[in-house]
Amino acid sequence: MSTLHWAGLLLLAVVAGAVVPFQSAINANLGRGLGHPLWATLASLLVSIVVLLPILLALRLPLPPLQFVSKAPLWMWAGGAFGVCFISLALVLLPKLGASGFLALALAxxxxxxxxxxxxxxxxxxxxxxxxxxxxxxxxxxxxxxLIQFSAVPAKGLVTPG
Known part of the structure; x- marks a missing residue:
């Protein structure tokens, strides 16, 4: 693998990490607006489907083989459940811990x-x-x-309830 290719992969990994605080902060606000974090989790996942379907169609990807779908071990389907867990916990914890605190702990x-x-x-x-x-x-x-979590200056501005 060339150095340029390797550098591109590293940059994409950084971009993947960089979008997480934006997603979490936006979803936290969505959760407040919708009245419960689980509604925001559902909305986030539905938007994911709406964004992904046209991409799949544009790339003309073939449908997955039904044989694999029917015989795959159950653990292979757990990624979606872990996604729900992360999004829902981010919605609840990010307003309480702050973006840097939550994401530092999540990264750990x-x-x-x-x-x-x-x-x-x-x-x-x-x-x-x-x-x-x-x-x-x-x-x-x-x-x-x-250091990130425990050296923070007390929060200013909007205080979220309990």
């Missing part, structure tokens, strides 16, 4: 879970053993999370 959870997934090669991932440097990186991240 992602890194810890990712290290376990890699170490054990779960869900078809290639095994990547836990090393001292990987563990140290996770500890540094946790220190960063603590």
């Amino acid at each position: 959870g992602q890194v810890v879970a990712s290290l376990a997934l890699d170490h054990y090669g779960l869900f078809g991932l290639v095994e990547r053993q836990m090393t001292m440097s990987r563990a140290f990186g996770a500890l540094l991240l946790m220190a960063g999370v603590a």
Whole structure:
């Protein structure tokens, strides 16, 4: 893989991470407007479908093989449930923890879970053993999370109830 290709992948990963705080903040406001975080979760997922369907049609992707759909293990369908979990928790927690606090904690959870997934090669991932440097990186991240969350100046402006 060329250096330019590798750099492009890294940049896309940064973009993927950068859209999360925008999604979370927008959905938190949507949840307040709709009266409950679960309505905002549903709205977010419906908008995802409305955006994705034309892309699928424009790319003329063939339908997935029915044989796979009918025989895939149940865990392969859990991604949607995890998406609902993340969106709903973001809607509830982001207004209370702030965007940086919530996302720092969410990132910490992602890194810890990712290290376990890699170490054990779960869900078809290639095994990547836990090393001292990987563990140290996770500890540094946790220190960063603590600094972001616990060194914040008290919030100004809109205070959300309870």
